[in-house]
Amino acid sequence: MSTTVSYTHLYSFTESAFKKMGCSDADATLATKVLLSADLRGIDSHGVARLSGYVRLWEAGRINSTAKPSIVHETPSTAVVDGDAGLGLVVAPYAMQVAIDKAKNVGTGWVSVKNSNHFGIAGYHAMMALDNDMIGIAMTNASALVAPTFSVERMLGTNPIAVAIPAGRQPPFVADMATTTAANGKLEILQRKNAEAPLGWVQEKDGTPTTDATALKQQGALLPLGSDREHGSHKGYALGSIVDIFSAVLSGGSYGPWAPPFPAYVPMPENMPGKGLGHFFGAMRIDAFRPAAEFKEHMDNWIGRFREATPAAGHERVLIPGDPEREAEHERMSTGIPIVAPVVKDLVETAKKLGIDSSIFHS
Amino acid sequence: MSTTVSYTHLYSFTESAFKKMGCSDADATLATKVLLSADLRGIDSHGVARLSGYVRLWEAGRINSTAKPSIVHETPSTAVVDGDAGLGLVVAPYAMQVAIDKAKNVGTGWVSVKNSNHFGIAGYHAMMALDNDMIGIAMTNASALVAPTFSVERMLGTNPIAVAIPAGRQPPFVADMATTTAANGKLEILQRKNAEAPLGWVQEKDGTPTTDATALKQQGALLPLGSDREHGSHKGYALGSIVDIFSAVLSGGSYGPWAPPFPAYVPMPENMPGKGLGHFFGAMRIDAFRPAAEFKEHMDNWIGRFREATPAAGHERVLIPGDPEREAEHERMSTGIPIVAPVVKDLVETAKKLGIDSSIFHS
Numbered sequence: 001m002s003t004t005v006s007y008t009h010l011y012s013f014t015e016s017a018f019k020k021m022g023c024s025d026a027d028a029t030l031a032t033k034v035l036l037s038a039d040l041r042g043i044d045s046h047g048v049a050r051l052s053g054y055v056r057l058w059e060a061g062r063i064n065s066t067a068k069p070s071i072v073h074e075t076p077s078t079a080v081v082d083g084d085a086g087l088g089l090v091v092a093p094y095a096m097q098v099a100i101d102k103a104k105n106v107g108t109g110w111v112s113v114k115n116s117n118h119f120g121i122a123g124y125h126a127m128m129a130l131d132n133d134m135i136g137i138a139m140t141n142a143s144a145l146v147a148p149t150f151s152v153e154r155m156l157g158t159n160p161i162a163v164a165i166p167a168g169r170q171p172p173f174v175a176d177m178a179t180t181t182a183a184n185g186k187l188e189i190l191q192r193k194n195a196e197a198p199l200g201w202v203q204e205k206d207g208t209p210t211t212d213a214t215a216l217k218q219q220g221a222l223l224p225l226g227s228d229r230e231h232g233s234h235k236g237y238a239l240g241s242i243v244d245i246f247s248a249v250l251s252g253g254s255y256g257p258w259a260p261p262f263p264a265y266v267p268m269p270e271n272m273p274g275k276g277l278g279h280f281f282g283a284m285r286i287d288a289f290r291p292a293a294e295f296k297e298h299m300d301n302w303i304g305r306f307r308e309a310t311p312a313a314g315h316e317r318v319l320i321p322g323d324p325e326r327e328a329e330h331e332r333m334s335t336g337i338p339i340v341a342p343v344v345k346d347l348v349e350t351a352k353k354l355g356i357d358s359s360i361f362h363s
Numbered sequence: 364m365s366t367t368v369s370y371t372h373l374y375s376f377t378e379s380a381f382k383k384m385g386c387s388d389a390d391a392t393l394a395t396k397v398l399l400s401a402d403l404r405g406i407d408s409h410g411v412a413r414l415s416g417y418v419r420l421w422e423a424g425r426i427n428s429t430a431k432p433s434i435v436h437e438t439p440s441t442a443v444v445d446g447d448a449g450l451g452l453v454v455a456p457y458a459m460q461v462a463i464d465k466a467k468n469v470g471t472g473w474v475s476v477k478n479s480n481h482f483g484i485a486g487y488h489a490m491m492a493l494d495n496d497m498i499g500i501a502m503t504n505a506s507a508l509v510a511p512t513f514s515v516e517r518m519l520g521t522n523p524i525a526v527a528i529p530a531g532r533q534p535p536f537v538a539d540m541a542t543t544t545a546a547n548g549k550l551e552i553l554q555r556k557n558a559e560a561p562l563g564w565v566q567e568k569d570g571t572p573t574t575d576a577t578a579l580k581q582q583g584a585l586l587p588l589g590s591d592r593e594h595g596s597h598k599g600y601a602l603g604s605i606v607d608i609f610s611a612v613l614s615g616g617s618y619g620p621w622a623p624p625f626p627a628y629v630p631m632p633e634n635m636p637g638k639g640l641g642h643f644f645g646a647m648r649i650d651a652f653r654p655a656a657e658f659k660e661h662m663d664n665w666i667g668r669f670r671e672a673t674p675a676a677g678h679e680r681v682l683i684p685g686d687p688e689r690e691a692e693h694e695r696m697s698t699g700i701p702i703v704a705p706v707v708k709d710l711v712e713t714a715k716k717l718g719i720d721s722s723i724f725h726s
Binding site: 073075076077078080105106107108110112135147148149150151152153155163165173175177179180181182198200201203206207225226227230231232234235236237238239241242244245246249250251252255256257273274284285286288289290295298299301302305306309310311312313315317318319321 | 436438439440441443468469470471473475498510511512513514515516518526528536538540541542543544545561563564566569570588589590593594595597598599600601602604605607608609612613614615618619620636637647648649651652653658661662664665668669672673674675676678680681682684
């Protein structure tokens with residue numbers, strides 16, 4: 001049911017696709033690296049599976065493949081970036097670099113972005129801070145699929161938050177999470193298998209909790225982290241709202257139910273209050289707080305202690321955020337990336353449309 | 364089962380208690396205002412019910428009532444504050460003010476605090492930013508009561524996050540949440556009623572999910588937001604960890620399972636890796652991103668639109684984070700603060716110990 005493709009082959013294929021969309025060589029390379037970081041890290045919903053979606057958005061004129069993102073407002077520690085309707089895969093690293101540069105100067109940097117598009121996995125951008133001995137933060141708003149607590153209306157996206165924190169001998173702490181109980185990609189996997197979803201992931205159109213993994217396609221909604229009021233869904237709703245406000249209200253992007261939809265066939269919302277999707281990035285220099293070596297020693301101690309926390313029966317070990325993705329990356333870099341049949345079909349069709357070679361999928 | 368006391372009476376009583384502990388007039392006033400903001404806002408677990416706990420920590424020499432918090436390291440946008448083992452109720456507003464002052468200068472301010480104690484409700488400190496047309500952020504680590512996903516060991520506190528965002532005609536957006544499914548205070552309420560807890564709030568000593576609200580007293584643990592792996596508890600665990608690291612690893616506080624316990628009778632952990640509890644504060648000037656009036660107009664639009672989201676059957680309206688607390692504050696300021704019998708008893712005993720008048724509880 002799936003084809004395994006080497007990272008190198010998938011890289012060349014994806015880069016060719018971005019070039020055919022009109023991206024410069026540098027942008028095509030960057031977009032490819034960012035997009036495939038999801039496939040490497042095991043977040044299959046956000047990687048090459050999205051490529052045909054990007055192409056359709058470009059065809060619909062919603063993605064500008066030759067965009068030049070720029071700073072439209074700034075202070076020593078902040079900036080607003082206009083993404084020029086570019087690929088989020090290119091706009092986001094630009095904006096995160098602005099945050100990092102500001103952190104070099106004044107300790108921290110915070111950048112809110114408007115007029116952008118889907119930016120791949122939040123974790124990639126947050127992790128850009130690590131090599132600079134900084135803590136990195138990345139978040140984005142997204143098409144509305146999530147109903148607030150007590151509501152049946154889709155008002156928020158899955159609005160992820162990523163935080164990357166450097167350590168010393170230990171690998172870094174990297175949290176990258178949708179602010180919903182389950183990411184939409186996990187539902188899609190269940191849909192393909194005709195399997196049921198756990199109760200608490202989605203609700204039906206009228207707000208009834210359901211195990212029907214296809215409920216979202218029938219005007220149902222994803223549920224905020226916490227699932228229901230009794231289990232704290234108002235907290236997941238608040239977190240998703242904070243991401244929306246930091247990413248799009250602060251920047252001048254289009255927020256809440258007006259966030260631009262990812263599928264190109266869905267019409268743009270009417271009366272959009274801002275331009276495009278919004279993101280928010282932060283970089284904090286460790287030595288703006290305490291010497292980096294000292295901090296890293298304590299992070300090693302923190303991570304080591306949490307790894308040693310007594311596991312519950314039936315579990316071998318306690319994980320540190322970032323462990324599963326790092327292990328996936330290590331494995332997939334050497335054994336290749338498995339791509340499920342419907343995505344292969346989609347990529348072959350996209351290749352045909354763009355006139356690029358898709359033989360890597362017919363091994 | 365409860366006594367209702369006016370805010371004014373409770374204020375005088377609490378202020379007298381802090382003065383008897385040796386606080387300066389200014390510190391006693393501030394500590395009272397911060398502590399009772401919890402009672403006003405309906406977060407009864409974090410208000411005057413904690414007063415006897417603070418007194419016991421002071422008696423045990425763990426709270427320094429004449430502390431002078433100070434900046435021990437800084438950059439234009441950051442600082443580390445040493446709380447001098449003071450009341451968190453006094454240290455936190457000091458540190459938040461440092462963040463606000465830095466935001467005035469360079470757009471944002473970020474302050475990590477070590478050597479502090481319990482700081483009341485996070486929301487109070489975050490809301491200090493509002494009058495300055497800033498977004499405020501506050502978080503703190505706390506005594507370890509929470510088991511990471513897949514573990515039976517208590518490694519994290521309930522580690523709350525508060526974010527306050529100004530609006531225009533609408534009241535501000537104020538989220539203030541523990542990173543657990545339910546705050547410990549909610550469990551305590553069930554314990555007093557001999558009632559069961561919903562499944563997903565706590566686990567037994569061996570990791571078995573339970574409805575026993577007293578499980579925490581039998582070496583069980585609170586569960587991170589999400590409750591179990593299938594419902595995203597790894598996200599609540601990551602959020603609680605981020606709060607712990609920003610608050611205590613960045614500052615030099617004592618983190619994870621080494622966080623100082625709130626009950627004075629619990630011995631301090633051995634080999635503490637830092638000093639006292641840690642907090643983390645942020646302030647972001649709105650006009651460091653876009654003109655404040657413009658932002659507030661969009662926040663009004665955001666809030667208005669979310670208020671109008673279609674409610675689910677059985678619910679009248681969709682709430683905005685901060686609505687219930689603001690409504691409680693409005694009501695309690697005029698009708699008084701209900702205090703349950705065990706807390707009244709505790710306060711009367713504390714008054715006797717300190718030699719202050721407790722007649723307000725015998726009306």
